[in-house]
Structure formats: structure tokens, C-alpha cells
Amino acid sequence: MIQTSGVIICLGYIFGLLFTAVPWGGVWILVLGIVGAIFFRRRTTLRPFAQKPENAGSKNKAWQTTPHPRIWLAAGLVGLLATLYFQLRVPQPGAKDISQFVPAGNSSNQEQLVIVRGKVASNPRLTRSQRGQFWLETTQIDEVKNDKGSAGVPKGVTGKLYVTVPILQATGLYPSQEIAVTGILYKPRVASNPGGFDFQKFLKQEGTFAGLIGRQINVLEQERKWGWWQIRERIVRSQVRWLGIPEGPLVSAMVLGSKAVDLPYDIRDLFVQAGLAHALAASGFQTSLILSVILQLTRRASKGTQFTLGLLALIIFLSLTGFQPAVLRAVIMGFAALVGLLLKRKVKQFGSLLLAATLLLVFNPLWIWDLGFQLSFLATLGLIVTVPALVNRLAWLPPAIAA
Template sequence: MNRHSWTIFCLAYLVGLLSTSWLTFSNPEVAGESLFKVGIGLGGLTLISAWIVYRCTSIRLRKSFWLEVFIIAIVAVIYFQVRVPQPSVNDISNQLHKNKSQIVIVSGKVLTEPRLTSDEKAKLWLKTTEIEIEKNSKQEVTGKLYVTLPLLQATSLYPGKNIKIQGVLYKPQSPKNPGAFDFKKYLNYQGSFAGLKGWKIIEEKNQSESIWGWWKIRRRIVRSQVRGLGSPVGQLVSSITLGRKAVDLPEELGNNFIQVGLAHILAASGFHVALLLGLVLRITHHLSGRSQLMIGLIFLFIYICLTGLQPSVIRATLMGTFVLVALANNSQVKPLGSLLLAAIIILLFNPLWIWDLGFQLSFLATFGLIVTAPQLSRYLNWLPPTLATAIAIPLAASIWTLPLLSYVFNTVAVYSLIINILTTPFVTLISLGGMISAGIGLFLPWLGSLLSKIIYYPTIFLIEFTNFFVNLPGITIAIGKIPLIVLIAIYTILILLWLNKRWQNNWYLGLIIVVILLVFPISYRQLNLVKATVLSANQEQIIVIQDRGKIILVNSGEHKTIKYTVLPFLTTQGINQIDYAIAMNSFSDHNGWTEINNKLTIHNFLSNEKNSLETFKKTTKLISSPENITTKNFRIKLLNNQPILLELKTKQQTWLVINPTKTEDNIAIIKYLQENNLAHNQIIIICSGKKIELECLKELKPQIAIITTNEVEESTRQQLNSQHTQLYITGQDGAISWQPQSGFQTTLITETEKNTFL
């Protein structure tokens, strides 16, 4: 079998794994149908590939070979599904009945070092052994548990320690709002199906701490660098050296690097492995190839263990190993072949890593350096060689990773390319200095701390440089959710630019097509979209209205709601400005408007408050109610008389956003209905569900009720059922969206909808 055959087999395996994005295994019928569709798709792709190879290349392969290619792709799909983690019979998640959370005491062994969460709590993984739900009712369990604890409770914990934790056991839920982080999917791919909100550690069994461990080495290195550089400079250097997973980096500092497009320097990657390997080869250049091989493998093994077996580091380590073996044998390495082989080895070990973003970006960036950087260097040959290389390397990596980053995060870091070019020398210097000080600090902490001071000022410059760009307007632009077919088309164009000389000669046309593919569908959708969305945010009533390019946001929410619900949703929708912001409650209860105003441009702010809001930008116009907001399909009025807070009208519907908290509020609602004849319109109410009396419901007679809470009182539910009112509960159904053509839709699949599949 020749080299071409092996390459096609490897690509078939990769394509088979990638096709699993279309699979659904929620129930047997849907799973079978989705697997059949994937099989048809892979079969068609195999036939197209066979035709392209026959017509466009001189490679000639037997017909049965393509059947083998199809079988490998199907086997990859099955292998992926077999490796998807599933809870065992004794898994701790099975102790939860009907997904109800409950107070428990869990015993187990700590698997990882505690790490800081964004809520200033500690998080760790626990291997469970026993659970106590009621007094003197213990049961043996298995499974991996995601645990959060108060920070002070976790200071004495370390991997391998046996503990007992009291807290609330829960099952992670699917995201209730578009754009929200899928915590359930994240835990499932980690082999965990439940979480524990720990209150306190009630028992730490007497045990001696192990003499050594990789976590102890990491801690020793981090402490040495923090002692020499202080905080947060020391943490940043440790993060650049060992990866962000090895150290608790301040959240604001980490977010700044992510916003400007420097997230990759905070994660151990191929860049760091290449620097380490280059440093080792430079020091050992006078030794034989076999000696360099042994020394290089030792350093690569140590580094990969210190960084925690991350896919991107494993990929780089494998390719580095291939280079060392080639040097020892006086041969040459074929970069593309070694990259493909490394990817196959990793994905045979764990096929789930095909969907690890770090692995995908590492693969694409390395691919770009191999196939695109040399071409860019030739275009830049009029520059000094060092400068041309400094520009070509980050540019080549960005060309191949930017489409994927835009697809995943729905944003574009505007200054990412220029920032990467300008910071490459400083990142290289800091990385090398961090590695040297880490190696010496491991044996002589005081000397490692002293040496780390050399890179203090370059690190300070990097922090200040990042802060400067973060504060520039338009640092990131939300572009909305890119369709998968557009992403595939973009990468197809990039491949044509790599392989086809005609495309290479007209590269600017390819760039124009890519821009059109990104801008046109998004712009067309926004200019024609008519949609109202009630977000799921506990009892907060947050509504986003999109009307042919006009954006209206009703209420901001608290800090957590803004961070995890509102801003992710706006980003997913490609929203960069708000035409009208409406505060239904007093501004003092919604300081989150300031946070939103720092991220997005707010043109008009409408509130019952009479005082001016100094926290807003000068470009924001302040409006006092009552005043109508009119768009092409909506007319909105923030009313002065309480508790009817907001009236939203379409041609056929009247939406009433109400928040009754006492009996007098319900009386005021009834009075409002009597004074305003709304009988000809379909009435839709959006209510927090705190206290809405039955008499008020009888008077309202809503066709649809959207309750922004997790539970509804049984009497309220019965009354709505008797009036044939369609009920939506955001805590159970997720965000509720309405469009003129499709009507109301929920984010989550309800139990009723699930039963329709069976």
C-alpha cells in the first residue's frame, strides 16, 4: 500500500469523526435516522472524492479501495459513539430522582488541584466512593463529580486526598438560552454526569501527603515565579510557561488577553513545545543525534506531564518526537505527513478530542504554518528576513484559525492580527525566560525567583499593551452565528488557495468571496429578522426585540445574568448596538446597564426615573416615560401607572409585561384592562409569577402566558388550563422566542415534545 492510500485512509477516519456533529443519540428512532443520514452523506462524499482523485490527479486506485475508505469512515462514527462516556449503574448521578437536587454527604478522593472559579469559589474533580442521603443511609457509588466549594474550605486539598463533603447534589442542565455555555455537554465529555455545590468539608481522613506528584512540581514552579515577580505578573508568566490550567490567573487579566486575540499564549500549545525543543537542541547541539533524542524525549515528557496531557501539547510533542527521531537517523521529516500522523494517533487514543477546540486550533495553526507561511514569506521578501518571518508566522496561523474562532465565539477580534505580530517577540522572550526560571526554580527556588526578574519588564509591557487595546472602541465585533455550510465553504476556498495555482494568482478574489460569505448572510438576516425573545433568567423579565435591524432590550439583569445570559445571547445574534434600552424598574436596581453600556453602544435609554444617568456615554439619549417606541412591527410603551409596566403591541397581539407583588397591583391591572379595550387583540402576558391572583387571570383571559420563573403554583396552572391558555415557563422551557411566521418556540425540548418522538 502506497503513501497516497494511507493518506486517504487517515483523512477518511478524520472525516468520519467530524461527521458525528450531525448525529443525534437522544432516543433510538432519532439515532437510527441520523446515523442513516450520516451514512448516506459519507457515501456520497466517498463517490465525489473518488471522482476528483481520478479526474484531477494522476493517482490510480482500485475500485474496492473506495469501499474500504467508506467502511473506515463509518467505523470512525461507530468508534466515536462507543467512546462517548455513559454513566454506570452505580454512578452517583443515578441517585438523583427526576433531576431534583438534594442535600447529601459525598465521600471520595480528590483528583485535581482546586482551581478558582469566576465566582471566587474553588472547583475540583472528585472520584466518588460513597454517598449519604439520609442519616445512617450510606450507599457505595462510583463516578466522577464536579465539585465547587467555598475558597477557604479548599485551601488544604490536594490530589489523592480522601474527604467527605456536604452539599447539594445536582444534575447539569442543557443551556436555557441561545449562546449560553453548555455546562452539561462539557461535564459529559469529561465523563461526569452530576455536580456538587459543596458547603463544607466535614471530614478529612488522616493520611500522609505523597512525597511527590506533578501537581507539587507545578506548585513549586508557580510559587517560585510569583515570589520573584509578584502578583499578577508571576501568575501570568506561569500561565504562559505551563498553561492557564496550571495556575489561577486573575479573571480580568485573562479576559483581556482573550478579547484581544492572545488567548493562545495562556494555553500550553505547539508554540511552547517548539520553543522548548529548540532550546534543548541548541544546548545539546554538540552531542550525537541519539543523545539529543534521549534528552529531548525526557524534556518533552516532563513538559507534557506538567501541562496536564492537553491535546494541543500532545500533538506538538508527537511532532517533536518525529523531528528528534529523524535527527537521530539523519533523515528528514515530512511536516504534513507528521501532522496527519500525530492527529490520527491522538484521535485513536481519544476520538472525542476531535471536538476539543484546543486540538482543532492547534491542528489548523500548524497546518497554516506548514502550507501558508512559506508562501507569505515569499510575498514579503522585500522586507528583512527576520521581520518577514515575524509577520508571516502569525498571519499564516490567523488565516487558518480565524474562521473557526469566529464560528465558535460568534465574534471577530479586530486587532488580533496586528497584536499578535507586535507581541510575538515579547511572548517568545517571556516563554523562554519562564521555562529557564521554572527549570532552575524547581531545584533552587530562590535562584529561579531571581532569574524570573529578568522578564519582569517585558511582562509588564505585555500587560499594559493588552490593556491599551482592550480599551479601544470596537475591540471585538459580534457577527452572530455563522452557518456551518459557510464555514465549510470558507475552508474550501482556503484549500483551493493552497493547492490551485489559478486561485493563488487571484488570491484577492478568494478574500473577497470569504468576506461576502461572512457579511452578506448575516446582514441579510438582521435586516429581515422580526423576533421577540424572552430570556430565561430566574425571575428577571428580560426581553430582546429584533425588528429589521432595530434592537430593543427590556431590562438588563444582575451581573451574573448579564455575563452568562444577556451578553452571550446578543453576541450570538450579532448585535453590537442597542437602539432602545428600557428599564422597567428603578435604575438603582439595574446597575448592570453600565456593564452593558461598556460592551455595546446604547443609543436611547428609556426609564421611569427622572434623574439623569451619568454612567451612560454622551452618545446615549435619555428618555423619560411615557413615550412610545415605534418600529415597523412593534409599538412599545413604558407606562407610568404601576403595576402595568410595559405594553408591547403588534398588529394582532398585545403583550403585557407585568410584575404584581401585592393585591393592589392585581386590582390596578384589572382597572387598566377595563379602561383600555383590548378584546380585539390576542393578549399575551409576561409575568414573574411572584403573585398573580386568580381574579386577575380571569379578567386578563390571556391566550398565552409566559412565566419567568422555575415553578408555577398549582392553582395558577389550573386556572390557566381552564381558560385554555398556553403556558410557557422559562425555568422549564428555556428562552421563549416569537416570530410572525413560526409563532412561539422554546429553547429546551419539553417532556411533551420528547414523547412525540416515541
């Protein structure tokens, strides 16, 4: 009863977020909850009169497992609150956001140079146009009036910028480094064709409302602050040194994911064309491999030791790959498997998947429309649903081959 109630409420929350794409979606999900409550109320009131004395015990047992009408009403209310929560979490530019200082005309071709100061928030990556790209947490902006430099009073700003610069300018940058970028501010455009890439929507999901076409970078602070990016960089460099290029970056991407490793786009495209794009995404495969190795090496140790070492390995893996939806989903499900091992209980895969989805969407409801989040959960759900049925159909084969 408790498990069924939890599943219904979690699904109510997820469907509430999905209904944000529909006008008055929260009201519709509440109506569905009310309809479900009315239907099950009638069903539970009619069932006792339809029982036969000899089967009363089994009937009552089946009746008690039916979700109470209040559960459906609660799921509808949770779905309604989910739509409101989603609207509250949608990023909005503040009064001093850097996007407020984009020149009138909203064009990336307008030659109004500015100097933006801030801290690098990510490792530089190579774009398809062979430019370096990184995120910049802005603190100050100054307009360039003439060729001699800046003029006027610098203004304090907030917000994050999508910065692209010539590749040589981005070389050597690292997170938390303070820099000043000279370039042109612009606001992103929406998709020009239906179903096309919506650059404005992409930046908005990242909490960004403007971009900067950089021309020159001046480094203001050279001090290196420790971060997981340093360990990731050493791993990539060692694999490149021993395996060469492109084998080194490719192996790093298969271990840490292409979002953590700057893999050239021509290699990514080849994997996409071969239908192996998932091999470059950090998700359940790496998590399962890590846990399998840890549990195999510690098979003679106590359950508590296995749980501690497995949890530590998952935390290190998550820190190296970054807080991506697919990785978080895999880590939460891996943690559920460790808890089941510690308590000597079998973990239901569908329940752990649903719990992982709910926790992640509570943390960030905007991920409901993130393609990586959707593909990760739907692919895992497809495996959970189809694999047991396929294995049963192949029962005439040896178990290892059937699995």
C-alpha cells in the same frame, strides 16, 4: 503512493468523526468513499488508452501515483467505523453512577443534603463566582436526614463529580486526597440559548453527569502521595515568591499553560480582549522553545544524545502541563521532528500534523468536538499552509525578516 494512501485513510477517519454531527453520517462517508472509488476506477482505466507512445514513460509514472480505487473504498469504510467507534466511546452513566442518586426534580435548589466520599482528582481552581472547584472520584454516598448528621446505610457509588465549595474549604486540597463533602447534588442543565455554553455537554465530555454544591469538607486522609502536581506547585510558588502577584502566576501560566496554573479570570479576560489568549495556552510555542534550547545546548553531541534529551524534555513538559489535546499535538509533532533529526530526513509538517490528529482521535474520539483541539489543529494548519506562500511573496527581503 503509500503517503497519499495514508493521508486519504487518515482524512477518512477524521471526516467520519466529524460526520457524527449529521444523521446517518457514517453511511454518507461510506457513500463518498464508494463514489471516489468509482471515479478513480474510471480514470485509471481510461488513462492508458489516452497515452502517446513518446510520452508513455512519464504518463505511467503519473498514473502510478494516483491512489487506487480500493484506497477510497477503504477510507469510506474507516469513516463508517469511526462513527461507530465514536458512539461506543460516548460516556454513559453506570448503574451505580453518582448521578443516579440525584433527588427527583433535577434542581440545584432542592435542599437534600448528602455526604459524598471520594478522592480528589485535580487541583482546586477558582471559578468566576469566586468558589473553589475540583473533580472528585466518588466511592460512597450517605443522605443527611437531620441536623445531627447522616442517617441510613451508606451506599457505594462510582463516577466523577464536578464539585464547587467556598474558597476557604478548597484551600490546601491536593490530588489523591480522600475527603468527605457535604452538599447538594444536582444534574447539569443544557444551554438555555442557541450557541450558549452547554454545561451538561461539557461535563459529559469529561465523563461526568452530576455536580455537587459543597458546603463543608472533612479531610479523611492527610498522607501526601507523590505526583507531578507537586513539582508544578513548587515551580509556581517559586515564581510567585520572586516575582510577586500577579506577575508570578502570569509567568507560570505562560510557561505551563493556564489549565495547569490557576490564573485569575480578570487577567485571562485582559489577554482575550488584547487578542493574546494563545499566550496563556501550553502548545507548540513552548515545545519549540524547549527543543530549540535542548538542541542548541547539545549541538556538539551525537544525534542519538540529542534525540534522547529532547524526548526526555518533551515527556517532562507533557507531565507538568497535563494531557491536554493542544499539548499532546505539539509533543507528537516535536517527537516527529526529533525522529527526522535522528534519521537525517526532512519531516513534512502537514504529514506530522495529520498523524498527530489521527493518533489523538484514536486515543479519544470525543476530542473532535473539543474547542481546544479544534483551535490548536486549525491554527497550526493555517501556519503550514500560509507561511510558505507568504515567505515566497517576500523573497525580496532578507530570509530572516521574510520568515
